[in-house]
Amino acid sequence: MSQAGRPTFEQCAVLSGLLTQQQIDEARAGMRWSEGEEPDAGATPSDKQLADRLIEIGLLNPWQATQLLAGRTKFTLGPYIMVDSIGQGGMGQVFKAQHGKMGRIVAVKVLPRDKSTPEAVQSFTREIRALAQLDHPKLVAALDAGQDGNVYFLVTEYVPGADLRKLVREHGPLAMETAASIVSQVAEALAYAHAKGIVHRDVKPANVLVTPDGQAKLSDLGLSGPLHDAAENDPRYGKVVGTADYLSPDQVRDPWTPTPAWDIYSLGCTLYYSVTGKVPFPGGTATDKARAHCELRPLNPRRLNPQLTTEFADVMADMMAKEPSQRIATAEEVVRRLSSFLAGPTGTQAIRTSPTGAWSAAVREAMRAHWPLAAFVLAPLVLTAAVLLFWSLVRMLLP
Numbered sequence: 278m279s280q281a282g283r284p285t286f287e288q289c290a291v292l293s294g295l296l297t298q299q300q301i302d303e304a305r306a307g308m309r310w311s312e313g314e315e316p317d318a319g320a321t322p323s324d325k326q327l328a329d330r331l332i333e334i335g336l337l338n339p340w341q342a343t344q345l346l347a348g349r350t351k352f353t354l355g356p357y358i359m360v361d362s363i364g365q366g367g368m369g370q371v372f373k374a375q376h377g378k379m380g381r382i383v384a385v386k387v388l389p390r391d392k393s394t395p396e397a398v399q400s401f402t403r404e405i406r407a408l409a410q411l412d413h414p415k416l417v418a419a420l421d422a423g424q425d426g427n428v429y430f431l432v433t434e435y436v437p438g439a440d441l442r443k444l445v446r447e448h449g450p451l452a453m454e455t456a457a458s459i460v461s462q463v464a465e466a467l468a469y470a471h472a473k474g475i476v477h478r479d480v481k482p483a484n485v486l487v488t489p490d491g492q493a494k495l496s497d498l499g500l501s502g503p504l505h506d507a508a509e510n511d512p513r514y515g516k517v518v519g520t521a522d523y524l525s526p527d528q529v530r531d532p533w534t535p536t537p538a539w540d541i542y543s544l545g546c547t548l549y550y551s552v553t554g555k556v557p558f559p560g561g562t563a564t565d566k567a568r569a570h571c572e573l574r575p576l577n578p579r580r581l582n583p584q585l586t587t588e589f590a591d592v593m594a595d596m597m598a599k600e601p602s603q604r605i606a607t608a609e610e611v612v613r614r615l616s617s618f619l620a621g622p623t624g625t626q627a628i629r630t631s632p633t634g635a636w637s638a639a640v641r642e643a644m645r646a647h648w649p650l651a652a653f654v655l656a657p658l659v660l661t662a663a664v665l666l667f668w669s670l671v672r673m674l675l676p
């Protein structure tokens with residue numbers, strides 16, 4: 278123990294099971310100390326140095342090091358080992374984790390305390406059971422729900438990459454074809470859910486996960502409300518969860534009767550955000566935004582992104598029609614309407630951004646990665662062509 282009675286970084290590392298004493302000793306032995314200086318394992322600076330060294334040699338990641346330096350020793354929730362922190366959302370903290378026995382990498386979502394009431398947990402458990410029956414490649418699969426002490430958590434498939442909100446924040450508005458591909462994949466997931474009688478209720482860019490090769494998956498299905506009949510004793514009954522930026526007028530007016538039309542409107546707003554980088558009604562409070570969805574027309578997206586065609590803006594407007602009867606009626610119809618904007622038969626596999634039309638980091642990276650291969654294949658071809666050219670010149674010049 279340290280002088281303050283709190284376990285030291287080193288003790289935490291061993292207690293947590295993340296490292297063995299031998300690994301720590303070896304890491305310390307590998308550290309270069311200035312002449313005549315002896316490592317002082319108890320002092321804070323050397324803890325930090327040792328932690329940095331352990332990160333450098335790949336035995337810890339920065340998140341684990343920070344947790345250990347803060348004196349934390351528990352990295353498990355039920356049978357899952359937390360490996361990294363992925364994000365903090367409306368629902369709580371999300372971790373990348375590994376199943377201790379099976380080794381499977383998953384995402385673990387910890388429910389915040391105010392959502393961990395016995396009723397909320399009971400309804401989550403019921404729903405996770407229903408969600409676990411769903412199986413669609415464009416839907417983030419729900420795998421498990423568990424409890425560890427008074428902490429409740431959900432386990433889903435882990436999707437590498439970034440969510441659509443992060444993607445647009447980092448790369449700017451997406452090109453039409455890229456946005457059409459991503460949104461059309463989400464519409465496929467919605468078509469499947471709607472056919473099972475399930476309305477998502479919280480379709481938004483942060484709930485669309487995009488892999489580095491452009492595959493999109495819809496997450497958090499069923500987490501923002503009861504799945505089927507709106508059980509009046511459900512704590513989420515009639516409540517709007519999270520942001521008002523993607524809320525349909527019909528959901529604002531009657532939050533007790535979910536319909537697939539809600540999701541289509543929210544998906545329209547998600548598409549608007551993807552190609553403009555702006556939500557349809559950026560200013561004001563949540564109440565102002567909810568009112569704007571009911572009464573105002575959003576700024577013409579072509580003014581924000583001149584590369585959008587009128588036809589594309591029309592699809593968006595049809596998804597975002599205020600009156601459900603005027604709106605595109607089904608998710609299948611969204612897929613069909615967007616199909617003419619896809620880059621290829623299966624849609625774009627890479628992220629292209631707009632308005633510059635520049636290739637995204639993903640594509641640049643792929644090109645950079647493939648340059649050596651291209652050079653390796655092209656060099657012999659160019660050499661052979663040069664030799665043949667030279668040979669025919671010689672043949673022509675010789676008598």
Ligand SMILES: Nc1ncnc2c1ncn2[C@@H]1O[C@H](COP(=O)(O)OP(=O)(O)O)[C@@H](O)[C@H]1O
Pocket residue numbers: 363364365366367368369370371384386417433434435436437439440483484486496497519
């Ligand atoms: N299954 C998953 N795989 C990978 N990343 C995820 C997964 N689920 C959530 N995330 C990441 O964690 C962030 C927070 O998730 P969430 O709690 O659902 O937030 P939000 O309320 O914004 O939807 C997401 O925006 C996403 O980047």
Ligand SMILES: [Mg+2]
Pocket residue numbers: 366483484496497
């Ligand atoms: Mg989410």
